[in-house]
Amino acid sequence: MKVVIVEDEIAASENLIYLINSIDANIEVLTVLDSVSASVEYFSKPNEAELVFMDIHLADGISFEIFDQVTLKTPVIFTTAYDQYAIKAFKVNSIDYLLKPINEEELDEAVNKFKQSTKEQPINSQIEGMLQLLQTKNKSFKTTYLVHHRDELLPIKVSDIAYFYIETGIVKGITFNNKSYVVDKKLEDIEGELNPEIYYRVNRQFIINRNAVANIKFYFNGKLIINTNPPSSERIVVSKAKASEVKKWINS
Incomplete structure (x- = not known):
């Protein structure tokens, strides 16, 4: 399996690569992209990626902005620090995610899930609904x-x-x-x-x-x-x- 990592923190990407190699030495990390602009450029061209690990918050914006500019049919596993609304959005839209710090067992489960699945993920069509949940300003919090x-x-x-x-x-x-x-x-x-x-x-x-x-x-x-x-x-x-x-x- 060939994967791409979208992550702007060097330590986080190195840790993810280490965990990926730990669970399956046959997984090849094609590249690490550290920004929205670099990701748009990469995914605008033909590539061999079979799975993408994508952090939400990147140096130049939110990774969801990538989907406004390119059509990405490759399955995506989002990586994120805890955010109750992000998780709600993922569950509603059936997109997989991993919470940071990433657990090796959960990573293994997520990768195996995609290995066993032949269903193409309609990523772009789901992003709009996720953004609405993530960017709504009138969220109520405990006071x-x-x-x-x-x-x-x-x-x-x-x-x-x-x-x-x-x-x-x-x-x-x-x-x-x-x-x-x-x-x-x-x-x-x-x-x-x-x-x-x-x-x-x-x-x-x-x-x-x-x-x-x-x-x-x-x-x-x-x-x-x-x-x-x-x-x-x-x-x-x-x-x-x-x-x-x-x-x-x-x-x-």
Whole structure:
């Protein structure tokens, strides 16, 4: 099988190539394209690609813009950091996707799915519906959490929460004035209720408000440490696989 990777982060593309080689040494990576313009130029010409791995956010735009300029019949597996609306769009339109950091087992399943399928993917015809879901501006996000505090219920504004974290199975929200409240929800559910432009799940334990980031320090093996204001009692470590996405989110 011959594949093309569309990814603007060198570390991410190298990691994907490594994983691809791990699951099947017979898969040949034809090229890595790092932008919308490079992808349009490549797919405008005859090529041998049988499968495309495509990141959503590229250096010069969103990868969906590629489909406005070329007709791509090659099956596509989108790669993305968590975005509830992107995932909803993929499910509605039956387009496959992988969440970053990419898991080798899930990658293997996705590749095998396409190996076993002979159905041509009508990619271009589905992009319009995906864009409508992804670019809708009137999306509703959670604005308030009603939390137990002593013998009463308190409404806490989401915008007042610097970060959410889980400790021994209990989810807590820490406000900017350093008050702690127990939130009676799973961290996964909270993640899906928040505006992804403001809140990001940097690891399994923490969801952070962009405005709470005080600084980022480099850690060993390509990892990062995020320091927050107010400070967290637990060290917030970002994995090497997720580091580039976290930096991109903060810098967006």
